[in-house]
Amino acid sequence: MNGTNLVNSLAGLLILTSLLVIETRRPSRAALLYAVQSSVLVTIFVVLAYLTHSTQLYLWAASSFVTKVVLVPVILFGALRKFDTMVPLPSLMRVAVVVALAAVLVMGCSLIVAPLKLPAAAEFRPALTVSLAHFFLGITCIVTQRNIIKQIFGYCLMENGSHLTLALLANQAPELVEIGISTDAIFAVVIFTVLVRRIQHKLHSLDSDQLMTLKG
Amino acid sequence: MSLIVVLLLTLLTTSLAAFATRWLGLWTQRAVETVHLSGITIALVITGAIIGRVLQHETLFAVGRWLFVDALGAIFLGLVVVVGFLAGVYSVGYIRYDLIKGEITPTVLSTYYGFFSLFMFAMCCAVLSNNLVMMWVSIEATTLSSVFLVGIYGRRTSLEAAWKYIVICTVGVALGLYGTVLVFANANAVMARPGDAILWTEVMGHAKSLDPATISMAFVFVLVGFGTKVGLFPMHTWLPDAHSEAPSPASALLSAALLNCALLVIIRHAAIVSQTVGPEFPRRLLMIFGALSVGVATLFIAVERDVKRLLAYSSVENMGLITLGFGLGGPIGVAAALLHAINHSLAKTMLFCGSGNIVVKYGTRDLRVVKGMLRLAPLSGVMLLVGFLAMGGIPPFNVFVSEFLTVTAGVKAGYAWLMVVCLIFLTIVLASFVRVISGSILGPAPAGVARGDPSALTLAPLAVLLGLMLLIGLHVPGPVVQLISDATATVLATPAAMAASKGP
Numbered sequence: 001m002n003g004t005n006l007v008n009s010l011a012g013l014l015i016l017t018s019l020l021v022i023e024t025r026r027p028s029r030a031a032l033l034y035a036v037q038s039s040v041l042v043t044i045f046v047v048l049a050y051l052t053h054s055t056q057l058y059l060w061a062a063s064s065f066v067t068k069v070v071l072v073p074v075i076l077f078g079a080l081r082k083f084d085t086m087v088p089l090p091s092l093m094r095v096a097v098v099v100a101l102a103a104v105l106v107m108g109c110s111l112i113v114a115p116l117k118l119p120a121a122a123e124f125r126p127a128l129t130v131s132l133a134h135f136f137l138g139i140t141c142i143v144t145q146r147n148i149i150k151q152i153f154g155y156c157l158m159e160n161g162s163h164l165t166l167a168l169l170a171n172q173a174p175e176l177v178e179i180g181i182s183t184d185a186i187f188a189v190v191i192f193t194v195l196v197r198r199i200q201h202k203l204h205s206l207d208s209d210q211l212m213t214l215k216g
Numbered sequence: 217m218s219l220i221v222v223l224l225l226t227l228l229t230t231s232l233a234a235f236a237t238r239w240l241g242l243w244t245q246r247a248v249e250t251v252h253l254s255g256i257t258i259a260l261v262i263t264g265a266i267i268g269r270v271l272q273h274e275t276l277f278a279v280g281r282w283l284f285v286d287a288l289g290a291i292f293l294g295l296v297v298v299v300g301f302l303a304g305v306y307s308v309g310y311i312r313y314d315l316i317k318g319e320i321t322p323t324v325l326s327t328y329y330g331f332f333s334l335f336m337f338a339m340c341c342a343v344l345s346n347n348l349v350m351m352w353v354s355i356e357a358t359t360l361s362s363v364f365l366v367g368i369y370g371r372r373t374s375l376e377a378a379w380k381y382i383v384i385c386t387v388g389v390a391l392g393l394y395g396t397v398l399v400f401a402n403a404n405a406v407m408a409r410p411g412d413a414i415l416w417t418e419v420m421g422h423a424k425s426l427d428p429a430t431i432s433m434a435f436v437f438v439l440v441g442f443g444t445k446v447g448l449f450p451m452h453t454w455l456p457d458a459h460s461e462a463p464s465p466a467s468a469l470l471s472a473a474l475l476n477c478a479l480l481v482i483i484r485h486a487a488i489v490s491q492t493v494g495p496e497f498p499r500r501l502l503m504i505f506g507a508l509s510v511g512v513a514t515l516f517i518a519v520e521r522d523v524k525r526l527l528a529y530s531s532v533e534n535m536g537l538i539t540l541g542f543g544l545g546g547p548i549g550v551a552a553a554l555l556h557a558i559n560h561s562l563a564k565t566m567l568f569c570g571s572g573n574i575v576v577k578y579g580t581r582d583l584r585v586v587k588g589m590l591r592l593a594p595l596s597g598v599m600l601l602v603g604f605l606a607m608g609g610i611p612p613f614n615v616f617v618s619e620f621l622t623v624t625a626g627v628k629a630g631y632a633w634l635m636v637v638c639l640i641f642l643t644i645v646l647a648s649f650v651r652v653i654s655g656s657i658l659g660p661a662p663a664g665v666a667r668g669d670p671s672a673l674t675l676a677p678l679a680v681l682l683g684l685m686l687l688i689g690l691h692v693p694g695p696v697v698q699l700i701s702d703a704t705a706t707v708l709a710t711p712a713a714m715a716a717s718k719g720p
Contacts, residue, residue: 116398117427119405132394139387148379155386162393169401172410173349180353181393187360188386195367195382199375211376214457 003051004123010044011127011164014134015102018157022141023095025088027080027149031073034156038068041160044127045167057171060178064163067182072156072189079193080149083200089146089207101140105133121168128168135161148199148206152192159185218278219269220285220344223262223297227337230255235330244322245315249308252329256297256304259336263297266290271695273702275716277346281415284346286716287702291554292343292480294699295561299472300336302677306569307332307465309673313576314463319369328368328463334361335469342477346415351481352389352396355445358474359385365466366458377454377461384454388444392481395437399488402430416484420709423491432497435489438482439501445478448539449509452532456516459528460581464572467524471531471568472561479535479557483542487707495545502543507634509536514641517648522581523571526652527564530607533645534560537622540638542707544625550704552621558696559614559688563607566681569674570600574656576670583652588661593669599678601657606685608646614688 017037024030042065049057093101109132113125121128138158142151166173166181196206203210230251237248269276270290277284285293311328314320320328338361342354359382367378403413406425412418419426444451459467486498513533520526538560541553571581573596578586590597606613619642626635661667669675687693692700705713 112433115429116433117405117430118398118401120401135390135394142383142387151383155383158387158390162390162397165394166397169397170349170404172404173400173414174411177347177349177353177414180350184353184356184360188356188382191360191363191382195363195375195379198367198370199379202370202372202375211379213373214376214380214461 003047007044007047007051007124008126008130010040010047011130011134013040014044014160014164015106015130015137018134018137018141018160019099019102021153021157022098022137022145022150026084028077028084030150030153031076031080034076034153035069035073037157037160038064038073041164042069044164048124048167048171052171054171056173056175057167059175060167060171063175063179063182067186068160068163071186075186075189075193076152076156079197080152083149083206086206093144098140098144102133102137105136105140106130109133109136118169120172124168128165131161131164131168133161134158134164137161146208148196148208148211151208152189152196155188155192159188218276218283219262219266220276220278220283223259223266224283224337224340224344226255226258226262227333227340230259231330231333231337234326234333236326237329238323238326245325248326248329252304252332253308255333256301256336259297260301263293267294267695267699271698273716281417282347282350283344284417285344286706287699288480288483288706289343291558291699291703292476293340295476295558296336296339296343296473299561299565300332300339300469302681303465303468303472303565303569304332306468306572306674306677307463309671310463310465310569310572310576312673313670324368327364331361331365332466332469335365336473337361339473339477343480346417348396348400348414348416348419349393351416351484352393355392355442355478355481356386356389358477359389359445362466362470362474365469366462368463368466369461371461374461377457381454381458384451385445388441388451390441391437391444392441395434395439395441395485398430398434398437399426399485402426402434416488419488420491421714423488423709426488426492428493431489431492435485435498435501438485439505442478442481443505446475446482446535446539447509447532448505448535449512449532452509452513455532456525456528459531459568460522460524464524464568464575467527467571468565468568471528472565475531475535476557476561479538482539483707486542487709491709499543499545502539503631503634504543506536506538506540506543507638509533510540510638510641511536514644517645521583523574523583523586523652523656524568524581526583526648527567527571530567530645531560531564533641534564537619537638541622541625544622544629544631545708546625546629547704547708548621548628549625550707551700552618552625554700554703555692555696556615556618556622559618559685562681562685562688563603563613563615566603566678566685567600567607569678569681570596570603573670573674573678574600576674577665583656586656588659589657591661592665592667595669595675596678597657599675599682601653602682603678603685604649604653604657606682606689608649609642610646612686612689614685617689617692
């Protein structure tokens with residue numbers, strides 16, 4: 001298997017790991033699986049860095065390891081572990097439907113990516129398609145899960161998808177740009193977890209159906 | 217050190233100092249108010265100096281051209297800081313009542329003012345950014361820094377609004393990142409240096425050589441993504457909840473400053489795509505989203521009975537009108553949109569702060585309960601009465617001028633039928649505001665509510681805003697005209713504007 005195929009296959013593995021994150025019931029286990037997924041992402045960064053001889057991407061891989069494999073999972077694990085014992089809330093979709101939807105998303109995203117002229121990512125077009133599909137899978141998780149903790153994981157998956165797109169298309173951007181995006185993501189996760197704890201304290205529930213008093 | 221950097225450092229320092237006052241015990245309230253008022257006053261003075269330089273046809277750059285202010289940026293920077301200053305002064309008066317009523321504790325007071333300045337810092341970063349990705353980072357930071365302002369009261373409804381706000385806006389703005397990355401990737405392929413391909417001023421210079429299909433796709437992502445933050449239909453659902461649950465001065469900041477910041481990002485991307493594929497494509501999209509927002513928001517305004525939700529829908533309507541103005545395009549359309557952005561911000565700050573006085577007096581936002589404001593709190597009542605009429609587009613106030621200009625631009629662009637429909641919607645909005653005036657501001661005062669206006673600190677900002685609205689309505693000041701004229705040239709990418717925006 002050459003490097004290009006490896007990147008495209010690893011990108012496919014991202015979809016698989018995100019399905020596991022979405023369907024896992026215990027928040028602490030979902031945090032661990034998210035760390036596993038982020039490890040796949042970091043591996044993609046390293047392979048991409050090797051293939052494109054990009055020092056920048058090695059730096060991205062290092063900073064993503066710190067933030068996505070260590071920091072964010074630790075924050076999520078620490079903050080959400082205490083909700084492990086809560087009765088799981090049903091998803092609006094069955095597992096099979098989510099898997100089928102993931103396949104549809106990949107096909108749909110390939111249509112979006114097809115007309116784009118992006119010489120930087122010409123050989124990584126499948127990976128680019130998967131990164132976009134992964135992003136939409138994150139949104140699907142947010143929309144279909146009643147448990148607001150799962151919505152946080154949806155955000156994390158979405159963020160991993162956009163980070164892969166960034167690595168494929170914008171790996172020559174200054175390192176500070178990547179740091180800015182990662183910092184936003186960490187703060188977002190912290191704020192999400194603080195809000196979840198406050199909502200649980202006030203409503204004694206993590207059900208998003210309980211958050212329907214306002215009319216939007 | 218550049219004035220831009222000094223401004224950002226001032227706001228960041230103010231924020232950190234405000235957070236730190238929570239450890240001062242009994243001194244917390246006095247210390248945090250002093251820090252807050254000093255910070256926003258210094259920020260106002262520095263912004264005045266920056267705009268003064270821009271008025272001399274200068275484009276200011278800082279931090280390796282990652283930050284810049286042109287005439288377009290100066291208008292939006294001015295809005296953020298002026299609205300921030302006036303809502304900031306109002307905050308001091310308003311939040312004291314919350315403290316007295318026990319709605320918040322002194323520790324929460326520090327948190328409120330800390331996030332207030334942090335939010336202003338993030339918004340200033342967004343309007344000052346020349347780096348396309350940092351523009352996105354800043355807009356995302358505006359969400360993160362304002363979530364706790366929305367949920368500060370910790371009630372069930374405010375937590376719900378905060379949750380919806382962060383979820384919907386992070387998802388929406390993440391879509392915007394895709395648009396941004398596509399623009400960078402495409403620019404990087406045609407430009408010599410990656411460091412340049414990330415700068416808006418440089419990408420604008422090479423926009424004609426970008427790939428039309430990629431840039432068109434990028435603009436769709438940008439419009440839907442950042443349009444969520446602007447509050448355009450159908451991505452607006454977070455807005456009425458967040459605006460109504462936040463403390464009134466924070467609502468003013470959200471409505472009159474934040475929405476404009478996201479709109480500026482869209483306008484900067486629209487300027488690029490106009491160069492690459494021609495102006496028709498972005499104009500059509502902006503017109504569709506703008507007109508739909510005006511129409512749908514009007515229907516909600518007509519039936520809403522919560523004063524802050526009503527004002528929030530009015531924000532959707534007005535952001536729609538501004539977007540429509542940019543969509544109509546041409547010098548008159550763009551100028552009308554920019555002027556309406558200024559006018560809406562002043563009027564909406566005034567009305568949201570005024571609605572704060574309603575909450576202080578009646579303890580509710582329900583217009584079916586609020587009666588006889590004019591008799592109960594005469595100064596607040598008069599200002600709210602005039603403010604609602606002005607927001608409804610009655611001359612001689614500012615909103616009338618920009619609405620008239622927008623309609624003129626529409627007729628001139630060959631969309632007379634659309635302008636007739638818009639005028640019908642604007643009439644419905646005015647009628648809804650008149651209903652608020654007759655039902656809640658005029659009429660007999662209810663028994664059991666103490667008479668008298670809230671403190672001077674909650675009245676002075678309203679008076680200043682009303683004065684500014686009248687001033688612009690009677691005669692748009694020369695410096696504002698010049699900024700709008702120069703900014704219009706930037707949006708339309710005239711050769712002179714392109715040459716002026718070149719960095720060192």
